[in-house]
Amino acid sequence: xxxxxLRVPATVTRGEVVEIxxxxxxPMETGFRSxxxxxxxxxxxxxxxxxxxxxxxxxxxxxxxxxxANPYLTFTLRVDESGILAFTWExxxxxxxxxxxxxxxx
Amino acid sequence: xxxLAAAALAALTLGAAPRSGFETMTPELQAMQRDDLANPGMLxxxxxxxLWAQEGCGSCHAVAAMRGxxxxxxxxDAASQTPIDLTDRIAQCREARQGKPALPPEAAPMxxxxxxxxxxxxxxxxxxxxxxxxxxxxxxxxxxxxxGQLNLSCAQCHDDNAGRxxxxxxxxxxxxxxxxxxxxxxxxxxxxxxxxxxxxxGVRSEPYPPGAPEYVALEAYLAARARGLVVESPAVRx
Numbered sequence: 001x002x003x004x005x006l007r008v009p010a011t012v013t014r015g016e017v018v019e020i021x022x023x024x025x026x027p028m029e030t031g032f033r034s035x036x037x038x039x040x041x042x043x044x045x046x047x048x049x050x051x052x053x054x055x056x057x058x059x060x061x062x063x064x065x066x067x068x069a070n071p072y073l074t075f076t077l078r079v080d081e082s083g084i085l086a087f088t089w090e091x092x093x094x095x096x097x098x099x100x101x102x103x104x105x106x
Numbered sequence: 107x108x109x110l111a112a113a114a115l116a117a118l119t120l121g122a123a124p125r126s127g128f129e130t131m132t133p134e135l136q137a138m139q140r141d142d143l144a145n146p147g148m149l150x151x152x153x154x155x156x157l158w159a160q161e162g163c164g165s166c167h168a169v170a171a172m173r174g175x176x177x178x179x180x181x182x183d184a185a186s187q188t189p190i191d192l193t194d195r196i197a198q199c200r201e202a203r204q205g206k207p208a209l210p211p212e213a214a215p216m217x218x219x220x221x222x223x224x225x226x227x228x229x230x231x232x233x234x235x236x237x238x239x240x241x242x243x244x245x246x247x248x249x250x251x252x253x254g255q256l257n258l259s260c261a262q263c264h265d266d267n268a269g270r271x272x273x274x275x276x277x278x279x280x281x282x283x284x285x286x287x288x289x290x291x292x293x294x295x296x297x298x299x300x301x302x303x304x305x306x307x308g309v310r311s312e313p314y315p316p317g318a319p320e321y322v323a324l325e326a327y328l329a330a331r332a333r334g335l336v337v338e339s340p341a342v343r344x
Contacts, residue, residue, distance in 0.1 A: 003152050007143040025149040028293070069293035070146040 001097060002026055006087065008101040012079045020051070020059075021074045024089055024097070030065040046091035049073055053103075054083035063091075079103055126335050127278035127343055130269065135290075139342040147221065147288035147340025150214075150295045154222025157215055162204065169226065174233075176224035177337050180326045182237040189241040189322045193220050193297065211317065217295050221286045224339035231336050232283055234329040241319075245327025248320055254311025260324075275344065281332035282325065284341020291344065298325055 007021040024046070031043025043065065051059040059075040082105045088098045128136060138144045158164060179192040190198070193211050196219050200206050209216045234242070249260045263272065264280030271277065285298040292300075299321045303313040314320045 003149045005143045005148060021143055023144065023146060023149070025146075068290070070149060072144060072146070 002089075002095075004087075004097070004099050006099060006101060008085060008103060011104050011106040014080060014105050015078065017076050017078050018103075019074060019076050020085070021072070022049075022051075022087055023070060023072045025070055026089070026091070026095075028063075028065075028067055028069045028071060032065065044092045044095075046071060046089050046095065048088075048090045050088045050090075051075070051077075052086045052088070053077065054081070055086075079105060081105060124281050124332050124335050125268075125279050126281055126283055126332075126338065128284070128338060128341065130276045130278055131342075131344065135342055135344060139338065145288065145340065145342055147286075147295060147342060150218045150221045150286070150288075151225045151340055153214070154218035154220070154225075157219050158222055161200070161206070161219075163199070163219075166199075166203075172223050172226040174227050174230055176227040176339060177230045178233045178235055180238065180241070180322050180329065181235040188319070189235075189238050189326055191298075191322050191325050192223060193299075194322070196220060196223065212297055212300060217286050217297060220297070221295060221340050224286065224337065227337040228339055229336050231334055232329055232332050234326070234333060238326045241323045241326040242330050243327075244320075245323035245325070248324055249327055249331075253306065254309035256309040256311075258309040260305065278343075280328070281335055282328040283332050283335040284338035284343070286339065287341040287343055289343050295340065298328075 003025040005023040007019075009018050012018050026046050027044060028046065029041050029044040031041065033041050035041045045065055045067070046063045049061045049063065050057060058077050061073060063071060083103055085101045085103055086098055087100070088096070090096045128139065142148050158169070176192055179195065180189045181195075182188070183190045183195075183198070193216060196216065197208060197211065201208050252259045260280065263277050268277050268279040282298050282301075285301070286295050288295050302321055302324055306313045
């Protein structure tokens with residue numbers, strides 16, 4: 001499991017626009033670099049990031065080899081109801097990780 | 107008159123407090139370092155925390171007792187009477203006291219453990235070990251020694267030209283108060299020895315072999331030179 005750092009406000013007011021920040025530990029190996037033995041290092045990147053709010057997609061991103069290691073993604077979201085945010089990162093070599101956080105409308 | 111000017115200049119340079127590399131970074135990078143949920147170094151601190159528990163460090167040491175440790179390293183190792191840095195100390199604990207196989211000094215687990223221990227001292231002023239006078243003097247001599255094909259010393263950049271530009275980058279004063287740190291250029295966490303190696307290779311000189319006492323001597327001098335700055339580990343640098 002890769003480590004993640006997620007900033008999700010614990011409570012929000014109805015209709016509020018909140019900023020969500022995500023950071024995940026990942027080498028984002030481009031596939032264009034050579035290793036110590038001179039051989040090319042095979043590509044190992046996160047290809048896709050999705051955020052579902054109560055199973056409804058609210059943010060998606062495609063990632064490419066030029067994106068730095070440990071990708072940091074932020075986005076904003078209008079919250080009308082309490083629910084569960086599910087963050088999923090998917091990538092090469094079968095990488096897949098999902099983290100969930102609860103958002104409560106006060 | 108000339109004497110007076112020289113004295114004033116000396117007072118100015120001696121009186122100038124060290125400035126952390128943090129202060130010359132862009133506001134965006136400063137924000138990244140300040141925010142624990144944006145600072146990628148915190149990922150490695152979390153790794154270190156898990157390793158601390160897994161490797162049984164906690165059976166001898168309370169985490170709270172690690173507060174301030176990184177601020178006083180490099181320190182004199184009582185048994186061997188040689189200066190050692192924080193990584194050496196962790197290695198010694200692991201190999202001599204726990205009887206576990208050695209970790210490569212710059213492999214991910216060692217960096218993570220060092221980051222976790224150093225993080226406990228964040229915000230504390232550096233307190234260089236007073237017993238390291240010899241190492242410090244050797245380190246200062248190395249710092250001022252011209253090296254490599256470019257025939258440059260550390261001091262020529264980091265004392266004489268700090269704040270000016272080297273290509274597009276601002277030359278920092280070269281204070282080592284945030285290691286292990288997350289360098290964007292490295293796309294990962296790295297040690298002070300890695301930084302020193304990079305600088306030495308940068309002036310086209312042969313780096314000292316891994317684990318050479320010269321590194322610890324330089325670290326001891328850098329700690330004294332940065333006296334008064336606070337520990338920022340894990341810092342973020344460009």
